[in-house]
Amino acid sequence: MAKARKSFALYLDTSALIKLFLEEDGSARVRELAGGRAGAEALLSSRLGYTEAAVTLARLVHLGRLTTADLVPQLAVLERYWDKSIQEIELSELVLQDARLLAQRHPLRTYDAIHLASAREAKRLMKDIFDGEVHFLAFDTGLVRAARQEGFTIPEV
Numbered sequence: 001m002a003k004a005r006k007s008f009a010l011y012l013d014t015s016a017l018i019k020l021f022l023e024e025d026g027s028a029r030v031r032e033l034a035g036g037r038a039g040a041e042a043l044l045s046s047r048l049g050y051t052e053a054a055v056t057l058a059r060l061v062h063l064g065r066l067t068t069a070d071l072v073p074q075l076a077v078l079e080r081y082w083d084k085s086i087q088e089i090e091l092s093e094l095v096l097q098d099a100r101l102l103a104q105r106h107p108l109r110t111y112d113a114i115h116l117a118s119a120r121e122a123k124r125l126m127k128d129i130f131d132g133e134v135h136f137l138a139f140d141t142g143l144v145r146a147a148r149q150e151g152f153t154i155p156e157v
Contacts, residue, residue: 007132010040010155011119012086013112014052015139017045021057021078026139029157033137034085041132044087046095046118048111053078089118089125106146112138116147123152 010033012020019030033039057074060066066074082088089095091114098117102108108116115138123134136152138144148154 007041007130008153009042009044009122009126009130009132009134010034011044011115011122011134011136011152012049013045013115013119013136013138013140013143014049014056016137017049017053018056019139020081021053021074022060026157029155030137033155040135042087042126042130043085044089044119044122044126044134046089046115047091048114048118049086050078050082050088052111087122089122091118092121095121102146102150106149107142108146112140112143112146116143116150119147119152120150 012030012034016030018024019027020034034043054075057066057071057078061068061071095114095117098120099110099113102116103110103113106113119134119136126134133153135155136144136147137155137157138147139157144154
């Protein structure tokens, strides 16, 4: 008898989100977790993630890793994907306040604290409408450690 797959939602910080659009170490695994039969039921990210991903793509032009001609189409792909696939967590005062508190417990950078606070807000919002867990995906070891300490399941990458 096949083992039933537990449904899960997946919170993506920007380091995970950008791997959906660029070929980097871990990109294939992120795509697997984000879609397909073994993928998440829902994808979640902070509103901050969209801006950070767009800025990352633009920065890659300046670093010579992406051509200027490829930037506009890449930004369009990001926008379509975001609109179609990501459930956006607003940067509410509650999220920002939680980020400030998380930074007192964990050695987090500002944006990482906001992502972790947004994931906690996503978990709270999903509690009454979703049967599964909210998993947390990031590629920053300090952020992953903090997320694990805050009770998140971290998928293997």
